Amino acid sequence: MVHMVLTRGPExxxxxxxxxxxxxxxxxxxKALAQTPAQVLDAVTxxxxxxxxxxxxPCGLKWSLTAKEEATPKYVVANGGEDEPGSLKDHAVMERSPHRLLEGVILAAYAVGASxxxxxxxxxxxxxxxxVEGAIAAATSAGYLGERILGSSFSISARVHHASQEYVAGEDTSALESIEGRAAKPREKPPFPTTAGLYGKPTVVNNVETFAYVPSIVLNGPELFRSVGTEDNPGTMLFTLPPNLNRPGVVELPVGTSLRELIEVHGGGLASGRAVKAVLPGGPSSGFLKPVDLDVAMDRKALQERGSTLGCGVLRVIEEGQCIVEIVDEIAQFFARESCxxxxxxxxxTGTLSRIIGQIQKGSGAQALLDQIxxxxxxxxxxGFCSLITMPIPPLTSAIALFPEDFAYHIEHHVCPMDAVSS
Ligand SMILES: Cc1cc2nc3c(=O)[nH]c(=O)nc-3n(C[C@H](O)[C@H](O)[C@H](O)COP(=O)(O)O)c2cc1C
Structure with a gap:
């Protein structure tokens, strides 16, 4: 088993x-300080x-856009907003591998010239x-952070910023607004943060998991990283397995591991013993998959071909006996509530979508409403200034296409089959 980020078990x-x-x-x-920043950037690319x-x-491409900017100072932001429903993988990185994350951030700063x-x-x-605060203090005492690191001419400081808990606060420009002391709401783009980010200066914003791969890439060379995963998306990835599996939690596995292996082998299958009805493989904005798709590789290209997305690797497994309309009602309400x-x-x-699905869920909607979606x-x-505006569309349209019988039941019987069973 290859572990590049979570090298220690939760215990x-x-x-x-x-x-x-x-x-x-x-x-x-x-190793990096004995090389030029361009060499470090080349390894990541x-x-x-x-x-x-x-x-x-692509991480290397993003860094190259900031590296070539002349304006200073430059910044690096590690995005640990993690408000994606169900996702725990960034928590795992920060709680279990804080130094690996911090070293990745320092390497990024060196590569792009951030201070x-x-x-x-x-x-x-x-x-x-x-x-992370403990890691910053320890790394500073040891001379890996601060002025003229390890006797080089490279200086970098690091501090923690507490992010608010709205979903949209995890969007990269919302993070910049928050760090600048304003409400965490997305900025209009372009310009993108790589050229005009924090305080208008060139800024790299990456997810915390992304940074945590960088020490291994720089130390061991890009080939080891490429030796696992897929051609288009190499390396390992952290997946969050949902609470209704026998073994929920965060696992690190090669990109391209099959959905079936994730659910049945690593997650131990559904705790209820019921059959899988559907899966959202990449969080609430991904398209639904059916059991016939369980052998799909958890890779962006393979999932796109099936009308879904990898997202940040948080799985939701829907069980036989659950109503899909109820699930999409919850999803539509979530995005309407989180629209900033x-x-x-x-x-x-997002408001109209949640009203349409809400009406169908309550049994008072007609097919014509669904055709509006x-x-x-x-x-x-x-x-919109960010992509939240269309995030509910893939789960809603895929649910309607794959589970028409669930919608038809609500429309014809004016009630959710779950309520009909319990009443
Ligand atoms: C509504 C919304 C919420 C987001 N939430 C997060 C988040 O919690 N964490 C995160 O890393 N990226 C989040 N993103 C994506 C970021 O905008 C950005 O793409 C990411 O931090 C870049 O890092 P990466 O290139 O390493 O993936 C969100 C995007 C949107 C539109």
Whole structure:
């Protein structure tokens, strides 16, 4: 089993400075400081590492955009907002591998020429905040952070910023707004943070998991990273297995591991013993898959071909006997509630979608309402400052296409089959 990020099991507790040194910690930084920033950047680009925050953007390409900017100071922001429902993997990184994360952030700063790093952590993740603050203090005492690191000309400071808990606060420009002291709401783009980010200066924002792969890539070379995962999306990935499996929690596995292996082998199958009815493989904005798709590789391309997405690797497994309309009602309400209110079209689109599904769920909606959903999605696309505006569309349209009988029951019987069973 390859572990590049979670090198310690949950039972081992948080990684201390001494633990990390014993597993080769900060050796990548020593190696990097003997190289040029461009060489470090080249290694990350050659590794093929893609961002693990949901969009899968190539990490080396993002860093190169900031590296080539002349404006200073430059910043690095580690995004530990993690408000994706059910996701625990960034908590795991911050709580269990704080030094690995920090070393990755320092390496990124070196590669792009940044002088300040901000660890943006969900304020609800108190253990993660404590661990990362402890790691900053220990690394500073040891000379791996601060002025003229290890006698080089490279200086970098790091601090923790407590992020608010709204879903949209995890969007990268919302994070920048929050760090600048304003409400965590997305900015209009372009410009993108790589050129005009924190305080208008070039800024790299990556997910915390993304940074945590960097020490291994720099120390061991990009080939080892590429030796697992897929050609398009190399390396391992952290997956969050849901509470209704026998073994829920965070697992690190090669990208491309099959959905079936995740659920049946690593998750131990459904605790209820029921059959799988559907899976959301990449969080609430991904498209539903049916049991016939269980052998799909958990990779962005393979999932896209099936009309779904990898997202940040949080699984939701729907059991036989659950009603899909009830699930999508919850999803539609979530996005309507989390729309931050700054883009009128987003408020209108997410609000209308939740009203449509709410009506169907309550048994008072007709098929004609469902036909509005793809039109609404096409109308809303690109009309918000962030992508939340269209996030409910894939789960809703895939649910309607794959489980028409669940919707038909609500429309014909004016009641949810779950309520009909319990009454
Ligand atoms: C509504 C919304 C919420 C998001 N929440 C998070 C989050 O909690 N954590 C995260 O890393 N990225 C989140 N993102 C994605 C970030 O905007 C950004 O793409 C990511 O931090 C970049 O890091 P990566 O390239 O390493 O994936 C969110 C995006 C949107 C539109």
């Amino acid at each position: 081992a507790g948080a990684q201390t400075f001494d633990d990390y040194i014993a597993e080769g910690g900060y050796q990548a930084l020593k 050659a590794s093929g590492l893609r961002g693990r925050g949901g969009a899968g953007f 300040e790093a901000i660890m943006y952590i969900n304020s609800e993740c108190e253990e993660g905040i404590a661990q 209110g700054q883009c009128p079209t987003c408020m209108m689109a 793809p039109k609404l999605g096409a109308f809303a696309k690109g009309k």
